[in-house]
Amino acid sequence: MARYLLSRIGQSLFLLLIVSIIGFALLHLTPGGPLSQFALTPGMTAADLHRIAHEMGLDQPLPIQYLVWLWHLLQGDWGRSYRDQEPVLAIIGEHLPATLELMASSTILAVIIGTWVGVLSAMRRYSVADYLATIGAMVALSIPTFWFGLVVIYIFSVSLEWLPSGGIATIGNGSVLDLARHLILPCVVLALVTVATWSRYMRSATLDVAAQDYVRTARAKGLRPGQILRQHILRNAMLPMITLAGLQLPTLLGGALVAETVFTWPGMGRLFLDSLGYRDYPVVMGLLMVSAILTLIGNLAADILYVVFDPRVRLA
Amino acid sequence: MSGVGTSQMEMAAGKPVRQGNRAVRRFLRHRLAIIGLLIILFLVLACAIGPSLLPYNQLHIDLRHRFQAPFMGPHILGSDQLGRDLLARLLMAGRISLTVGFVAMVLSTAVGVIIGLASGFYGGRIGGALMRLVDAVLCFPSIFLLLTLAALTTPSLLTITVIIALTAWMQVARIVDGQVRALRERDYMIAAEALGASDSRLMFRELLPNIVAPIVVSATLNVANAILMEAYVSYLGYGIQPPTPSWGNMLNNAQEYLTTAPWLALLPGAVITLAVSSFNFVGDGLRDALDPHMDLPG
Amino acid sequence: MSALLDVEDLAVRFRSDSGEVTALEGVSFSVAAGETLAIVGESSSGKSVSALAIMRLLPPAPACRVTGRIRFQGRDGPISLLDLPERAMVAVRGGEIAMIFQEPMTSLNPVHMIGRQIAEAVLAHEGGGKTAALRRAIELLDLVGIPDAARRAESYPHQLSGGMRQRAMIAMALASRPKLLIADEPTTALDVTVQAQILDLLRRLQAETGLAIIFITHNLGVVAEIADRTLVMYSGQVVEEAPTASLLAAPLMPYTRGLLNSVPRLEAALRPGQRLPAIAGNVPDPRHRPAACTFQPRCDWAQPDICGVTRPGMERVAEAHLVRCARWREIAV
Numbered sequence: 001m002a003r004y005l006l007s008r009i010g011q012s013l014f015l016l017l018i019v020s021i022i023g024f025a026l027l028h029l030t031p032g033g034p035l036s037q038f039a040l041t042p043g044m045t046a047a048d049l050h051r052i053a054h055e056m057g058l059d060q061p062l063p064i065q066y067l068v069w070l071w072h073l074l075q076g077d078w079g080r081s082y083r084d085q086e087p088v089l090a091i092i093g094e095h096l097p098a099t100l101e102l103m104a105s106s107t108i109l110a111v112i113i114g115t116w117v118g119v120l121s122a123m124r125r126y127s128v129a130d131y132l133a134t135i136g137a138m139v140a141l142s143i144p145t146f147w148f149g150l151v152v153i154y155i156f157s158v159s160l161e162w163l164p165s166g167g168i169a170t171i172g173n174g175s176v177l178d179l180a181r182h183l184i185l186p187c188v189v190l191a192l193v194t195v196a197t198w199s200r201y202m203r204s205a206t207l208d209v210a211a212q213d214y215v216r217t218a219r220a221k222g223l224r225p226g227q228i229l230r231q232h233i234l235r236n237a238m239l240p241m242i243t244l245a246g247l248q249l250p251t252l253l254g255g256a257l258v259a260e261t262v263f264t265w266p267g268m269g270r271l272f273l274d275s276l277g278y279r280d281y282p283v284v285m286g287l288l289m290v291s292a293i294l295t296l297i298g299n300l301a302a303d304i305l306y307v308v309f310d311p312r313v314r315l316a
Numbered sequence: 317m318s319g320v321g322t323s324q325m326e327m328a329a330g331k332p333v334r335q336g337n338r339a340v341r342r343f344l345r346h347r348l349a350i351i352g353l354l355i356i357l358f359l360v361l362a363c364a365i366g367p368s369l370l371p372y373n374q375l376h377i378d379l380r381h382r383f384q385a386p387f388m389g390p391h392i393l394g395s396d397q398l399g400r401d402l403l404a405r406l407l408m409a410g411r412i413s414l415t416v417g418f419v420a421m422v423l424s425t426a427v428g429v430i431i432g433l434a435s436g437f438y439g440g441r442i443g444g445a446l447m448r449l450v451d452a453v454l455c456f457p458s459i460f461l462l463l464t465l466a467a468l469t470t471p472s473l474l475t476i477t478v479i480i481a482l483t484a485w486m487q488v489a490r491i492v493d494g495q496v497r498a499l500r501e502r503d504y505m506i507a508a509e510a511l512g513a514s515d516s517r518l519m520f521r522e523l524l525p526n527i528v529a530p531i532v533v534s535a536t537l538n539v540a541n542a543i544l545m546e547a548y549v550s551y552l553g554y555g556i557q558p559p560t561p562s563w564g565n566m567l568n569n570a571q572e573y574l575t576t577a578p579w580l581a582l583l584p585g586a587v588i589t590l591a592v593s594s595f596n597f598v599g600d601g602l603r604d605a606l607d608p609h610m611d612l613p614g
Numbered sequence: 615m616s617a618l619l620d621v622e623d624l625a626v627r628f629r630s631d632s633g634e635v636t637a638l639e640g641v642s643f644s645v646a647a648g649e650t651l652a653i654v655g656e657s658s659s660g661k662s663v664s665a666l667a668i669m670r671l672l673p674p675a676p677a678c679r680v681t682g683r684i685r686f687q688g689r690d691g692p693i694s695l696l697d698l699p700e701r702a703m704v705a706v707r708g709g710e711i712a713m714i715f716q717e718p719m720t721s722l723n724p725v726h727m728i729g730r731q732i733a734e735a736v737l738a739h740e741g742g743g744k745t746a747a748l749r750r751a752i753e754l755l756d757l758v759g760i761p762d763a764a765r766r767a768e769s770y771p772h773q774l775s776g777g778m779r780q781r782a783m784i785a786m787a788l789a790s791r792p793k794l795l796i797a798d799e800p801t802t803a804l805d806v807t808v809q810a811q812i813l814d815l816l817r818r819l820q821a822e823t824g825l826a827i828i829f830i831t832h833n834l835g836v837v838a839e840i841a842d843r844t845l846v847m848y849s850g851q852v853v854e855e856a857p858t859a860s861l862l863a864a865p866l867m868p869y870t871r872g873l874l875n876s877v878p879r880l881e882a883a884l885r886p887g888q889r890l891p892a893i894a895g896n897v898p899d900p901r902h903r904p905a906a907c908t909f910q911p912r913c914d915w916a917q918p919d920i921c922g923v924t925r926p927g928m929e930r931v932a933e934a935h936l937v938r939c940a941r942w943r944e945i946a947v
Contacts, residue, residue: 154574222735
């Protein structure tokens with residue numbers, strides 16, 4: 001098992017290397033390259049630019065530049081924001097918690113609802129409820145997240161005036177209730193896609209497991225249906241779902257970006273769009289790298305969890 | 317249990333029917349897919365012919381009828397802040413969005429097929445490297461990549477389409493790679509190779525025809541995805557630029573009018589949802605029809 | 615002698631796209647307490663479906679319809695299994711009638727420890743606490759001859775050998791001292807030596823506990839070793855029933871004869887080039903069964919004017935010997 005984990009970690013690091021090459025390539029695609037920020041400074045001459053380029057090592061061959069960039073990256077030097085000269089890593093660190101809060105809460109919500117819907121669909125296969133769940137999931141996957149956000153704002157903020165239409169908290173009011181009221185709408189909006197995906201996969205995983213011989217054994221030894229569902233069907237159907245959860249992470253991050261924009265949620269997604277608006281490329285690149293690293297960590301965590309929950313892998 | 321298994325399998329097998337014929341029958345039985353197909357045809361026709369039948373041009377500014385609610389005046393589906401006809405704008409936007417969706421699908425499928433074929437066919441190091449590239453690109457949330465690329469380039473119809481395609485080819489590549497690896501070892505491939513067929517002949521004449529079904533399915537789903545992606549980038553301001561209307565950029569500043577003119581936000585989104593889910597339903601129906609082992613909900 | 619289990623006119627029909635398919639019809643037999651009845655036949659002859667019908671483990675209506683009568687001498691008096699509400703049936707399963715399956719690997723849940731899976735059965739029928747149930751599970755593992763039972767209880771299925779797994783399945787089946795054990799090809803997936811051990815175990819358990827066994831197999835060698843009586847099934851029907859000794863010595867139904875001939879024998883080594891006699895053709899498709907004798911198309915004895923016209927009923931040819939063949943008298947000679 002240790003070998004398996006080591007090889008998985010090795011694979012992740014290798015992928016991270018490729019990811020960093022893509023990130024570096026994108027950085028050099030920026031109009032004017034990393035020099036562009038200085039080109040905008042008034043009174044900058046071509047000679048000055050040339051000198052800066054030399055100081056920054058931009059006249060070196062690209063592979064050398066890449067290695068230097070990677071070296072800085074590994075040391076936590078992700079560059080400075082063009083906007084306020086703050087270190088990129090610090091800026092991202094400020095915005096990460098809000099995004100994680102949103103992602104975690106919506107994932108919990110989505111997993112609870114999605115599991116329930118998926119199991120119900122599987123247990124009542126081809127029933128009206130199953131068809132409605134199938135159609136509902138398909139439509140949910142087709143709704144633009146931002147538009148769904150606008151719809152819930154229209155219903156719950158504009159028409160009913162039950163919930164705030166944006167922000168993470170009312171200024172001057174830091175109560176838990178206030179935070180929760182702000183969280184509800186973005187959390188639900190972000191959960192939509194996850195619920196749809198999760199319920200579909202849960203349905204097919206449940207159907208797969210329900211057809212297994214050991215479920216027949218469980219029935220043959222006289223367990224009650226509820227027991228069979230909990231101990232034998234759900235427990236085993238959850239295994240592939242762990243992997244799915246890891247694979248869904250990029251989609252979830254992308255959804256968070258959109259939800260944060262609609263609800264002016266001060267997280268990574270907002271930061272990303274603001275930075276794009278200011279052409280603040282160091283921050284943009286930093287966020288791209290962070291999102292890819294989060295994805296890799298998520299996949300690795302899913303693999304480790306799988307090992308914990310499946311004795312066949314654990315003891316192999 | 318063996319007894320039940322066998323007899324059920326025999327039942328499922330039924331009388332031998334020609335594969336293609338059966339796929340068409342299975343697809344037609346998929347009611348949602350048929351409805352989806354009809355909606356797509358309707359949308360395409362409406363966007364193609366509709367604008368010339370309407371009294372208003374999508375750019376015509378009618379200041380006397382600004383913010384007219386749907387069905388409450390001369391503009392059937394209402395008008396926006398400049399008094400432009402919403403229906404005319406929706407139809408013209410549909411031309412743009414559907415075109416972007418189709419063309420991006422063609423491009424991403426082509427890229428995916430070529431990379432997948434090369435990876436699956438050559439296998440070994442080349443295949444491994446190509447698939448690691450796919451894995452690496454998939455680590456980035458596609459919206460992040462899309463927006464970065466869009467922000468780096470000057471927005472135009474072409475660049476947006478290309479960029480959407482660039483962030484959507486990976487799934488096709490994975491599917492093709494997997495299928496080709498499986499087919500590679502079959503007898504007829506080995507025979508063709510032994511007869512001295514060239515690599516490109518093997519790939520495009522022997523392998524490709526055998527994996528058309530999964531490619532068609534994922535291409536259909538890719539149209540849905542591309543329409544959705546166009547909506548996202550345009551809504552966020554990095555896609556199709558006004559005054560050219562697209563379904564995404566029509567929602568661009570709709571949020572500010574949410575209290576006064578909610579239809580400006582609600583209608584374009586509803587049309588996007590309708591179009592995207594239609595493509596998704598068709599893709600789903602195709603998958604069931606083309607894969608005889610799928611669990612088929614009537 | 616009153617029967618422990620009495621099956622009468624059992625029929626099973628599955629619904630499919632192309633209409634209803636009869637998997638089983640007119641099946642009647644009984645099992646006495648402490649007896650071993652073997653059911654033999656090719657795959658899809660209906661032997662497993664019969665077992666699942668008794669356990670009520672077939673898919674629910676309308677996908678599958680089960681008709682007929684199944685009477686069982688339960689602890690609290692006679693019960694009619696097909697009329698029992700599902701809640702009561704849950705108590706019968708594993709409690710009074712237990713079942714083990716062909717593939718012990720897939721029949722055990724891979725993510726739970728063996729001991730826990732047996733304890734579940736104990737808890738379901740005997741009640742008591744988890745610790746007591748686990749202790750009982752270890753006793754049961756010991757009973758079925760698993761060495762170092764306490765440690766083995768903490769193994770996962772994939773850590774055991776095939777024979778061990780089947781022993782664990784048997785331990786699970788014995789959890790609440792059932793009166794009847796249905797064993798669906800329990801030795802088919804095992805090596806020959808392990809097969810013999812499992813058969814020994816079942817015989818020993820039967821002697822110790824007075825368990826009745828329905829032993830489903832396609833292996834006539836196994837039948838000779840374990841069964842008091844044998845039922846031969848073909849294409850969803852019982853075609854011959856007799857005490858095992860007389861069935862093996864003087865089979866009447868041509869199908870039974872065919873089965874016996876296709877068993878390789880040590881004493882009659884084949885001459886070079888000689889092939890083992892096999893029954894020509896295949897079991898008929900359940901949707902297109904011949905209206906008359908279902909074995910007639912493959913039968914060497916078939917006479918179209920008799921066998922192709924009416925379907926023969928079960929005829930009693932001796933005290934405990936029944937056969938479904940129009941020409942058994944000529945064959946017997």
